[in-house]
Amino acid sequence: MAHAGRRILVAALIAGTLDIAAAAILALQAGRTPDRMLRGVASGPFPDATGWGAAGAVLGLAVHFAIMAVMAAVFVLAADRLPLLKARRVAAGIGYGVATWAVMNLVVLPLRWPAVFPHLDPQTVATQLFCHIVLVGIPIALVAARR
DSSP: HHHHHHHHHHHHHHHHEEEEHHHHHHHHTTOOHHHHHHHHHHHTTTTGGGGGGHHHHHHHHHHHHHHHHHHHHHHHHHHHOOOOHHHHHHHHHHHHHHHHHIIIIIIIHHHTTTOOOOOOOOHHHHHHHHHHIIIIHHHHHHHHTTT
């Protein structure tokens, strides 16, 4: 189990860093600041966090990595029980990226912000699928397959 814990941590750090970097770039492209985006992340579990300044942004970063740790743990633990996920790691990572996109964008975000989500315009879906597949699913699957 210690080895699984190490892979979960590494996968969460890699995928979490890639994903939050992409989110910061997308925020800047949309004319928003990364700290505002991070406060938005924190406002999921802490609705008042949008007004908490730097503390809200730091909390948003912690919330993001906590979510990523759960995503990594689910895949790593599943891959340890289903050898096909390790044998077909890239395909599994693509599938997991699509699954994480669907759960976040079609379930989690609409439950928290039903008036705002889901965003299903083609450009947003393509961008989010890219991020979830290339920056989250595949890196987590590659780390999970390590011995």
